[in-house]
Amino acid sequence: MAANGTGVSTPRSPLARIQTQKKGNEMCHDDSGKPVKAQTIDELHSLQKKRSAPTTPLDGVQGAFASLTEEERQRQQLQSISASLASLTGGSGPKVVRGDPAEKPYAVAHVAHHYHHVEAPTISVSDSSLKFTHVLYNLSPAELYEQAIKYEKGSFITSSGALATLSGAKTGRSPRDKRVVIDDTTQDELWWGKGSPNIEMDEHTFMVNRERAVDYLNSLDKVFVNDQFLNWDPQNRIKVRIVSARAYHSLFMHNMCIRPTLEELENFGTPDFTIYNAGQFPCNRYTHYMTSSTSIDLNLARREMVILGTQYAGEMKKGLFGVMHYLMPKRQILSLHSGCNMGKDGDVALFFGLSGTGKTTLSTDHNRYLIGDDEHCWSDNGVSNIEGGCYAKCIDLSGEKEPDIWNAIKFGTVLENVVFDEHLREVDYGDKSVTENTRAAYPIEYIPNAKIPCVGPHPKNVILLACDAFGVLPPVSKLSLAQTMYHFISGYTALVAGTEDGIKEPTATFSACFGAAFIMLHPTKYAAMLAEKMQKHGATGWLVNTGWSGGSYGSGKRIKLPYTRKIIDAIHSGSLLNATYEKTEVFGLEIPTEVEGVPSEILHPENTWTDKQAYKDTLLKLGGLFKKNFETFTNYKIGKDNKLTEEILAAGPNF
Ligand SMILES: Nc1ncnc2c1ncn2[C@@H]1O[C@H](COP(=O)(O)OP(=O)(O)OP(=O)(O)O)[C@@H](O)[C@H]1O
Ligand SMILES: O=C([O-])CC(=O)C(=O)O
Ligand SMILES: [Ca+2]
Ligand SMILES: [Mn+2]
Structure with a gap:
């Protein structure tokens, strides 16, 4: 027995008696509010929801439905x-x-x-x-949450408010x-x-x-x-x-x-x-x-x-x-499998790359405006995002390393195939039990510095991301236009596990235009448009390896994200344009001798390998794979310019 809301207490209770009636109120009421205006429970419930109205008056709206009731x-x-x-x-x-x-x-x-x-x-001829x-x-996120939780197995609200689902x-x-x-x-x-x-x-x-x-x-x-x-x-x-x-x-x-x-x-x-x-x-x-x-x-x-x-x-x-x-x-508009962001001064960068190479991670940058993480158009007016949201990989996600993405995983966000604590509903981002390709889909405005509307001026830098599982491509190199086109058409990476069904381990992959799975026309059509636009607007091409260093997959390690971020910072700021460069063997890539915030010894991949012969062999092996892949393109002309076509063919590995 204890003091409770009825005011009854045992004589020995040390607790003060709880007052349930307001002072000065003579009548015995259990609540002081006005009674509800409903006669029935159904009516009461109907009061809870009111109709949503357009935020601006519809008078003067032009269009198909303008004058309709x-x-x-x-x-x-x-x-x-x-x-x-x-x-x-x-x-x-x-x-x-x-x-x-x-x-x-x-x-x-x-x-x-x-x-x-x-x-x-119709005259009814069948049951259907x-x-x-x-x-x-067009239900709202709140309504869709209710639908998912009521009717779809595997739908749960996680501790941060996101909706966990199974695909x-x-x-x-x-x-x-x-x-x-x-x-x-x-x-x-x-x-x-x-x-x-x-x-x-x-x-x-x-x-x-x-x-x-x-x-x-x-x-x-x-x-x-x-x-x-x-x-x-x-x-x-x-x-x-x-x-x-x-x-x-x-x-x-x-x-x-x-x-x-x-x-x-x-x-x-x-x-x-x-x-x-x-x-x-x-x-x-x-x-x-x-x-x-x-x-x-x-x-x-x-x-x-x-x-x-x-x-x-x-x-x-x-x-x-x-x-x-x-x-x-x-419509003469180039569609791109790329991320895109913009600096405070309006400098735009594109991030090309296959799945898992870092488009979402690197375009989401606290110091820059996010235009979009995955799909863009480049027209005569500049760049525009195709989408209204982002689709981030979540495997091993952490709040420290990727705070903007972490904070975007809140109410309204769809979390696919993640594993969570059954009681606390806290997500374990390291858990690959369902898949390695765990994902978060959120509206772009969940990123605090999203640029709305998601459009920007012509790009200044075109960054090609490759996650090199062989560990022989430099962390960063500056590309000529012909090299940019060569690598764009090649579309090399080590496909990271899971995004395409059945792939469990990183393997070297070539995917034209960094997105062969999505293009509809021949790759040279997109390549010609990219070359023309880069030339016209004076954009610089870069190749950034977000993959392995110090050895191949299995012996080396993935390049640390903070280092890659420093490299990207130096590209954006323009400081990398003024660095001293040396040319690599085989791929003929220009690599800077110094990048602020990055240990110089990792800039040339050879330095990071203990077994120098293994490095040489692996480099030649990868060069051979590039050559073999490019064979199918050697008979094509890129754009109207024969000279560019020849330059592109010569811009590949040489040995
Ligand atoms: N050095 C690095 N640079 C970039 N990403 C890295 C690096 N090291 C590890 N990562 C991880 O690699 C993953 C990159 O995935 P991201 O979502 O950015 O790929 P994406 O290019 O956007 O692919 P998709 O087209 O499938 O969406 C992230 O999980 C990121 O944390
Ligand atoms: O399509 C997907 O599932 C994820 C993605 O962005 C890609 O693979 O490029
Ligand atoms: Ca992405
Ligand atoms: Mn993608």
Whole structure:
């Protein structure tokens, strides 16, 4: 027994009697507030939520929906979604209704707007035409958290507020399962054949898979629809719609694409491109061209992508990137697999590199404005980010080494495939039990010095990142234009484990334009554009090895991140341009003799190897791999300039 709220205490209690009534109040009340205005519990609950309103008045808004009533606008929006979900054999789309099927439709007027619906004008010939599909349209992060936690196994709130999810059996992309529709146009325009990421499929097979995905999505109680933008350059903005079955997918894309304002959403109209993500459902292996139960299918003519048999969200991100690699060069705009940041004085740097080489890590720099971490466009107006978010690797992440990324992992952030303490929900970033490719997807404004809008002037420095598992490339070298092009086309790195399905150990990889998996045209088309732009705007090329030093993978060690950061600082500040350089054997790279804050003895890789013969052998081995890889490009001309083509061919290893 103890003193409690009722004021009853034992005679021996040393505690003071607790006062429950206000002094001067004669009446016996258990609370002093006014009673709620509701007559029933349902009514009470209905008071909790009020309608969100656009932040600026809609008067004067120009666009497709400008003069419509709210009712009519909602109806048109649902009709557009129904059309997206239509089977293309039957004509009209499914009956769609807005809102969560589990939520009771309150009779109260100000929440009733959730339940507008569109009925497809069909004669019911099947069970599916009798049912409604609920649409969860552009939900907010808070709503998506609730959906994920209520309905998706493996969804948890971590101690920092991020949403931990599992991507299922696939924890990386599946490039071998990507298919692109070949038709009269794409046959000539796209890069096909050896080395190309574009594996063909015909239009009919695409429609078979599309029908499979749409039927799957329509069979569900509810689907998520995201209407968003790509590209911060307003003149070249692309409208995308993502239809998916998981709150995880919807929140991931909410974070990764550009988020429309409520006003922009009102005027969204018809999307330029649509993704049907039916990733929980496999493709049919009896279908022509299918070699596994996973298929990621792109149809450029229809402006559609279908995903079957993988729930890895990166497929949507990189699928859209592929689309941009097709659409932008048509407009003379170069699309780039690069990070991008800007100094206080407006100096812009691009960071090229394959997965895991440091684009996100090094473009996120506390002393510079972040324009974007992974996908950019370079047009006549300068650079623009394609995305609205970042996708950082989290393996071994620490708050000390990468504070900005660490602090971005908070409410709203999707954390993929991480392991956490079951009680405290604290993430163990060192744990690779699920995968080594653990990831955090967060809106770019979660980085404190993000540059919003994410655009900037023409780049001054073009930094090529290679994570060299052989440990023979110097930590930094200055490149001529021809060398920059040679290394850009080669796209060398040691692929870091996990991002592509099935890779468990670092291996030497060549990937044209530092992103062969995403390009649609022949690599020389992008290379010619890059050369032209670098020349025109006087950008300097650099090769930075963020990989091994003192020996190959297994005997040497990865170069310390603080050293790489110092090197990058010296590139940004311009001080490295004025350093003294010496030329290396075999690769003919110009390496500085000194970089502030970096021990000089590591600048030449030979110094860090104890076994000098092993160094020489490894250097020649890597040089040989470069030569062999470049053979496929020797018959191509880069741009209109024959001289540049010859210079590029001569800029490779020489021995
Ligand atoms: N010297 C170094 N320089 C850069 N990154 C390093 C270095 N040493 C270790 N790392 C680690 O390497 C990883 C680089 O991954 P990052 O996310 O930056 O890759 P990315 O190029 O953005 O790849 P993706 O295109 O897959 O997103 C990080 O986990 C980072 O902590
Ligand atoms: O696509 C992914 O899953 C991650 C990524 O950015 C890349 O691989 O370049
Ligand atoms: Ca990245
Ligand atoms: Mn990437």
